[in-house]
Amino acid sequence: MTDARGFAAFPPQSAGARFATSWWGRAWIQAIEDTSLDHGLLRKGRAYAKQGLLGPITVSPGRLAAVAESEYDVVVRVEQLTDAAWERFLDQVAAKAGHIAALLDRDMPHDLVEAAEDAAVPLLPAVGDLEPECSCPDWGHPCKHAAALCYQASWLLDADPFVLLLLRGRGERDLIEALQEREEPVREPSGVPVAQAYAVGVPPLPEPPPYDVGYTPPALEPAPGVDVAALAVLAASAAGRARELLRRGRLPDLGEYQDRVRLAAEHDLDLGLDAAVQAWRYGGADGLDVLDGSWTPPRRELARAQALLEAGWEGERPPEVEAWRNRWTIGAVQLRYGRDGRWYPFTRREEEWWPAGPPERDPAALLG
Incomplete structure (x- = not known):
């Protein structure tokens, strides 16, 4: 033992x-x-x-x-x-x-x-x-x-x-x-007689190649009516989604808007979606969800978050919280609770709330 x-x-x-x-x-x-x-x-x-x-x-x-x-x-x-x-x-x-x-x-x-x-x-x-x-x-x-x-x-x-x-x-x-x-000892390869090798028959196909190999973009020739740059982005996106599908066995269902944001975030495209792109880079589809919508979490989850927030100020008075649904405004910071159980930080920029960092399960960790 x-x-x-x-x-x-x-x-x-x-x-x-x-x-x-x-x-x-x-x-x-x-x-x-x-x-x-x-x-x-x-x-x-x-x-x-x-x-x-x-x-x-x-x-x-x-x-x-x-x-x-x-x-x-x-x-x-x-x-x-x-x-x-x-x-x-x-x-x-x-x-x-x-x-x-x-x-x-x-x-x-x-x-x-x-x-x-x-x-x-x-x-x-x-x-x-x-x-x-x-x-x-x-x-x-x-x-x-x-x-x-x-x-x-x-x-x-x-x-x-x-x-x-x-x-x-x-x-x-x-x-x-x-x-x-x-660990097995390394053995020197030895030859096999040709007759013996042919007697084995057709061997089974090898395992599929690993899904985490690097992506090589295709060589695309310019053609009338074809946006080669856009086609290269779509090819890279398809390759990345295929790797993710092989790794996880499934992919989240994305609407047209979500997929546009994903493409802009992953390939640095200027589609006029700056806040949405920032939200995606911090939290993917869940980060985009807390940017665009609000919801009412169960009371038990909010009570647990309140206890975590108070614990971060043990011995001190915790900051005042202005709460509305899944959004807690604390001074110049707003924390938004996602359906994935994590809190996303936002800060003011030109009278709008902008994503300000990656999420945490402990809201107090975002106020340090």
């Missing part, structure tokens, strides 16, 4: 300190926040985490543990992967040399996680995957101590994604040894 790893207690942090800067760390926080039944306890947990009220943290397969306030035993359990699931995961890691290099560089590539999910190997936790326990008398799920442990664990995950893999059942040493065992 993989040995447990111990981490020193975190010292008190500033009130504006952020949890999880990596995308996999944010996914961890999203899982515990989606599981929570009490946002008030989450807010207290964030404060406990920043105040350094937890002792050293121990990470072992399926288990995250610490002592809170020097008297309460806090544990968060994570389901471990089966041996068969680990074999499928190792297949995905070994299939691309860059995956191994990224992990050793303390990075968790998006495409590795997606490939693992396609192989039915859930690396990142989802709603209900984190099971908190605490010896305190609070019946919250999670209580403030378990919430604090989860928030501090996001800092550990930021620094080293192998912490997540250890929680799923295997540590760095085990994984590296397993990957080394899969």
Whole structure:
């Protein structure tokens, strides 16, 4: 069994300190926040985490543990992967040399996680995957101590994604040894008699070429009535959409207007859609949706966002919010909540609101 790893207690942090800067760390926080039944306890947990009220943290397969306030035993359990699931995961890691290099560089590539999910190997936790326990008398799920442990664990995950893999059942040493065992020795090619080769028959066709190869534009000759530049843009767009279709298995349905904006954004076309192009570059179709329309989010989602906003000003008075449907105006900034669960920042430009940056799930992160 993989040995447990111990981490020193975190010292008190500033009130504006952020949890999880990596995308996999944010996914961890999203899982515990989606599981929570009490946002008030989450807010207290964030404060406990920043105040350094937890002792050293121990990470072992399926288990995250610490002592809170020097008297309460806090544990968060994570389901471990089966041996068969680990074999499928190792297949995905070994299939691309860059995956191994990224992990050793303390990075968790998006495409590795997606490939693992396609192989039915859930690396990142989802709603209900984190099971908190605490010896305190609070019946919250999670209580403030378990919430604090989860928030501090996001800092550990930021620094080293192998912490997540250890929680799923295997540590760095085990994984590296397993990957080394899969390496086959290089053998010198040997000749095959012609008669033997012909006796094999017609071999099967090779696998299709990889979809992530570079695009080579076609050589287009000018012709009467043909806009060669526009045709080149359409060809490049079709190639890009084909790659995306091969990679994801599907493409979002786009209307004529959305597709015009996409073409202008991806190929630097001047179609008089500057704000829409900026929105697309920051958030794709979802970014364009929050630019052009408004909607009324569920109250639970707005309450969670309000708690996150207040947490960003712990110990201080949070800024005044002028709320209308999915739009929160805070001074010179307007945050718009998208149907994808992310907040998009906007700033004033010539009496209009313009997209001002990429979206975040935590609205407080856009006001720092």
